[in-house]
Amino acid sequence: MYFSNPLFLFGICAITIPILIHLFNFRKYKTTYFSNVKLLQDILQKTKRESQLQHFIILLLRILGIAALTFAFAQPYLPNNKFETQAGVIVTIFVDNSFSMEAQTQQTSLLNEAIDAAKKIADAFTYNDEFVLITNNFSASEAQIINKDELLLRLDDIEITPQSKKLEQILHFNHNITEKSHKVQKIIYFISDFQKSQFEFTPLLCDTTALSFNIPVENKNINNISIDSCWFDMPVFQAGYNAGITVRVCNNGKDEVVKLPVKLYINNEQRALGAVDIKPNSYTDYTLNYTIQQSGIQAGVVEIYDTPITFDDKFYFEYEVAPSASVIAIQDKNKNRYLQALYGTDSLFYYQPMNVNQINYSAFTSAQLIIVDQLETISSGLAAELEKYVQNGGTIIVFPAEKMEVSSWSTFFNTMDVPNYQDLQTTELKVGGISIESIYFKGALQKSESEQWEMPTVSHYYTFENRNVPAENIMRLENNAPFLTSYNVEKGRVILSAVALNDFYGNAHKNAIFFIPLHNLGLMGQLKSVLYYAIGNTETVTIPQKAIGSEDIFVLKQKAGDTELIPEQHNTGNATQLFLHAQIQQAGFYDVLKGGTVCATLAFNYQRNESNLDYYTEKELDKIADQSQGRIAVLSAHTKDFTHSISGTLIGKSLWQYFVITALVCFLAEILLLRFWGRAKVRR
Numbered sequence: 001m002y003f004s005n006p007l008f009l010f011g012i013c014a015i016t017i018p019i020l021i022h023l024f025n026f027r028k029y030k031t032t033y034f035s036n037v038k039l040l041q042d043i044l045q046k047t048k049r050e051s052q053l054q055h056f057i058i059l060l061l062r063i064l065g066i067a068a069l070t071f072a073f074a075q076p077y078l079p080n081n082k083f084e085t086q087a088g089v090i091v092t093i094f095v096d097n098s099f100s101m102e103a104q105t106q107q108t109s110l111l112n113e114a115i116d117a118a119k120k121i122a123d124a125f126t127y128n129d130e131f132v133l134i135t136n137n138f139s140a141s142e143a144q145i146i147n148k149d150e151l152l153l154r155l156d157d158i159e160i161t162p163q164s165k166k167l168e169q170i171l172h173f174n175h176n177i178t179e180k181s182h183k184v185q186k187i188i189y190f191i192s193d194f195q196k197s198q199f200e201f202t203p204l205l206c207d208t209t210a211l212s213f214n215i216p217v218e219n220k221n222i223n224n225i226s227i228d229s230c231w232f233d234m235p236v237f238q239a240g241y242n243a244g245i246t247v248r249v250c251n252n253g254k255d256e257v258v259k260l261p262v263k264l265y266i267n268n269e270q271r272a273l274g275a276v277d278i279k280p281n282s283y284t285d286y287t288l289n290y291t292i293q294q295s296g297i298q299a300g301v302v303e304i305y306d307t308p309i310t311f312d313d314k315f316y317f318e319y320e321v322a323p324s325a326s327v328i329a330i331q332d333k334n335k336n337r338y339l340q341a342l343y344g345t346d347s348l349f350y351y352q353p354m355n356v357n358q359i360n361y362s363a364f365t366s367a368q369l370i371i372v373d374q375l376e377t378i379s380s381g382l383a384a385e386l387e388k389y390v391q392n393g394g395t396i397i398v399f400p401a402e403k404m405e406v407s408s409w410s411t412f413f414n415t416m417d418v419p420n421y422q423d424l425q426t427t428e429l430k431v432g433g434i435s436i437e438s439i440y441f442k443g444a445l446q447k448s449e450s451e452q453w454e455m456p457t458v459s460h461y462y463t464f465e466n467r468n469v470p471a472e473n474i475m476r477l478e479n480n481a482p483f484l485t486s487y488n489v490e491k492g493r494v495i496l497s498a499v500a501l502n503d504f505y506g507n508a509h510k511n512a513i514f515f516i517p518l519h520n521l522g523l524m525g526q527l528k529s530v531l532y533y534a535i536g537n538t539e540t541v542t543i544p545q546k547a548i549g550s551e552d553i554f555v556l557k558q559k560a561g562d563t564e565l566i567p568e569q570h571n572t573g574n575a576t577q578l579f580l581h582a583q584i585q586q587a588g589f590y591d592v593l594k595g596g597t598v599c600a601t602l603a604f605n606y607q608r609n610e611s612n613l614d615y616y617t618e619k620e621l622d623k624i625a626d627q628s629q630g631r632i633a634v635l636s637a638h639t640k641d642f643t644h645s646i647s648g649t650l651i652g653k654s655l656w657q658y659f660v661i662t663a664l665v666c667f668l669a670e671i672l673l674l675r676f677w678g679r680a681k682v683r684r
Helices: 006-023 038-073 110-123 148-155 167-178 202-206 337-344 361-366 380-391 406-416 512-524 618-626 642-651 656-683
Strands: 076-078 089-095 130-134 185-192 211-216 225-232 242-251 257-266 269-278 282-291 296-303 314-321 325-331 349-355 369-373 395-399 421-425 429-434 461-464 472-477 482-489 492-497 540-543 554-558 568-572 575-579 588-594 597-605 632-634
Touching (some): 325 337, 369 380, 461 482, 472 512
Parallel strands (some): 089 185, 325 369
Antiparallel strands (some): 257 296, 421 461, 482 492
16 A cells, blocks of 8 residues: 555544543542442442443444554555556546537537547646646647646637647657656546547557557547539639539548539539539539630639538638739740730730840749740759749749750759750651640640641651650641640749741641640639648748838738738748748638738648548457557546546556545444443443
8 A cells, every 4th residue: 555645644642632531531530438349349330341341342442443544644645557657647628629529519509528538637636736737729838838827827728720730740749848847757648539630549558658648539420411522623713604513522431422512612602502412421523614714813612511510511612713814925035926826916915025135024923824935045043933933832934945945054054954955856757645644734625626637747857865754745747746845843833835836847736726824824724722721730832922121011801800920031032931820710811011012912721631521439449558568548528427437547546545444433433332331330
């Protein structure tokens, strides 16, 4: 048997008090004279023996009562060899406050159950112990060691958050806090519904520095429908054009979904409506078609209706439709009349031809497409600006010159990680195939129609070096050589053409089928590389404007709310990078303001890892605990006396209550003995 407070055992010295009282009985007797004392002598002897017995029993009861009370204050226990703790521990309590904890039980929510369990855990420890309270917020106030009273106050302030941290992140965050403590024994309690997307237990099994307890709160609702993502299949953003946005709707439950309504809103107006069928534990991609009615910022929302989990029923996205697409052509000599005819005479484009020696680099930030037209060499300055433009999401297309200094281009192409031009071929060939399913052709040609088109003929064309990088072959020659190829570079694209638009290369520049992808390239250059951002990620947003001066800063303001913040921002050339650092906490649209003027709009969505309601069962948690060699255990929050269960698990079998009962019995027996012993004698 061990004692939690052994110093109280000195209280056993208090048993000397009843012993001294018994030895020195200061009661005064009155002498009474009788003529015949023979009868009284017999009575006296009998009374003396009874009195001695009574005093001895009372003394024994008092000694036992005081000893039992002393032992009770010393808190004796029988140790649990599996979870033996030292006096004074540091206790970490993780309370899962992610979206899935909003689920309702019969009486309350899962979050409230978790908070109640955390309070009962606190009651199992003393004020000599140290505490750490962690939620998914990872706030600065959580990164400190607190006492028991402060822990109980902070538990009442926990609210649902869009954040959801992985177990590995939680352990790392906790380690950085608890390493400051001088307590040797560390204990961690995880109170959660234990979604499998959040808890991967390998890091916990490898942690031998602390005792860990998993306390599951059960979510009985296993059905949820969510909007996972969206994208444009044919991103031509011009007023009057048809657009189609594809939405991925996920069924995370075991029941089939039939005819679920899906609504599309653009600028708060419903523009499309559909219905989807989804198999259990599957998803369906559904395209909503609509007509772009106006230019400017387009704030879109895709919406479904599903209860009781609703945080993932709306999906926000945003893009901008410019009145005209800005196209820049960088040329060495004369202006290219074919480019002028394609872009310069069409009201959909704002065409800007520039001489290579007189380039306005500031115009790059607003350009949807930059054409590098037949330059024999490329300067380092132009190469650097084009690289920056592509990295920020721009699109460039390169048409080769008749005499190219391949070596001067190699640095630029190597930096962009795309193939370099090699040899000029003089074999006459036709274009052998086009990718009708490519976004550059999609919707412009039908498969049956493409067979009726007269394909372009080339008399000269360039080959490319063999570089193993992902590419999309928009058009190919008869010998399967690349003719027009697209490469994704950072956030942008680089399009390489094997020919230029002049008679030297053949008749491709006079064939309508070659102008279809070139025309769409100008329009699709407006496509934003990012339609939306996820809350909780450390996102970097590039605004194609430069902030000048300390007061000339960008501010994020929520469209339908009061949230307003100033993110960290750095100028990069003619653009500004905004570092959000997970400052956004509510899904929706946020305007980027500069001097009170809206420069851009950003769409933010909650992360979808909480949408998949796949949980660890208590049996699965027990199996994981069995692998830990006694370092992990599973506790039930629904135990009748949860606090007592925690204490028993940690320190073993507590005995103090038995000693309290023993002390009460002894004192009660003494009272009854003194009260009724004499009366029984009188009755006789």
